[in-house]
Amino acid sequence: MSFAPGELPAQFAQHNLNIDRIEDAGSWSSKRYNVGPQCIEPVYFFNVEHENTTPLLRYMKWGVTPKWASQKPQRLSTFNARYENIERSKIWSHCLDHRCVIPIEGYFEWKTDSSKNKQPWFIRRKDQKLMFLAGLYSITSDGKYEYTIITREAPKQLEWLHSRMPVVLEPGTCDFDNWLGLEDPNWRKLSGLLKVHEKDDLEWYQVKKEVGNVKNDGEDLVKPINQESLQGFFKKEETKPVRSEVNDSIKDEEEKNSLSQETGTHSHQEPVIKKEEKDIKESPTKRRKNSTSATPSLRKKQHAITDFLGK
Known part of the structure; x- marks a missing residue:
């Protein structure tokens, strides 16, 4: 997220969303353009306080630790939750009553070509407003907050890039409000809210491969590549001498x-x-040969006249 905590309320207001307060921002107030698992990022959810529903924005770690797991480092990939597996996987059983949305400016996806070369792409909204991804969050035994992003099959317009994508929820819709609601968790009802994103409101372009390392950061990582080189190419073509x-x-x-x-x-x-x-090269030579070939004929005529007059 390239917006500091103090800048997020204005971004949420573009979607008519309120933030009661921001929690655990701490030292994570710096802007970041390249975010990966284990990073701390803002998460939006509803909470009950004094019998009222309060919209909160809390900074959480990306990746959920299962309740049954030991304190040793886990090899489980829990930064994404597959839509098809949520109901039957015990990893997410304790998260169904902790639903949230994750605000992002866009996300990276990698495309592998026939030569097995990988190229990252950046997907974002065409209007460059925040996107909100459906997620689940968990609270560890020591009171730390963690979250995961729900994915399902990609729409037809993005199948060429990857077979899956995050579930996008649109603020102001019933699906958005019901997902964040505080009703008793019933996955059969909740799963109907998480639809494939078929709207034509996204754009995508290639970015630098440096995004593959979360230690790399900077605004240039979310800008299109080859833009300047293409402009230079067309400029050269226009000024090519005739x-x-x-x-x-x-x-x-x-x-x-x-x-x-x-x-x-x-x-x-x-x-x-x-x-x-x-x-072109041979024509002058041919002309010179033709001119010299006429000289002997002229000399023969001159000798004939001289011999005639001598007689």
Whole structure:
């Protein structure tokens, strides 16, 4: 999150959301553009205080520690919760009554090509407002807060990038309000609120591979790559000098070759150009040979006249 805690209320207000207070911000007030598991980030949820529902924003660790797990480091990937497994997995059984949304500016996804090269992409809203992802949070035995993000299958518009994506909830909708509600947790009812994101409100572009290490940070990590190089390429094309032509026939021939190149037919282009260049180089030589070949004929005529007059 690149917004400091004090800047978030204004961002929430764009979605008509209120924040009663922000908890555990502490030293996490600095802006971050690259966030990964185990990082501390803001989470939005409802709480009951004095019989009233209070909207809170609390900074929590990304990744849930199962209640039954020991204090030793776990190898479980609990920073994401698969929609299909939530009801039958005991990892999330104690979280169903602790529902939340995670505000983000966008998220990274990696695409692997046929050469097994990985390229990161950044997905965000077209209007660049905050996105809200459905999540669950947990409170550890020592009072620490942790959260996970719920994922399900990706919509058709993003299947080419990855088969799954986070579940997005839109503020101001019944799904958003009911997900954060404090009713008795019933997964059969709750699961109907978490739909595949079919709205055409997202955009995506390639970013630097340095985002793969959460130690790297900076605004340049969420900016599109190759933008400057593309602009430079088109600028060079526009200022490319035009070669002067020797005569009209060569100019006409080059125009024909240019048309052939645009349609993808290159086979005869190079031989034609070489032939024309050869004619240009050889024509002066041929003219010189023709001029010297006329000299013996003139000398023969002069000798014939001299011999005639001598007689």
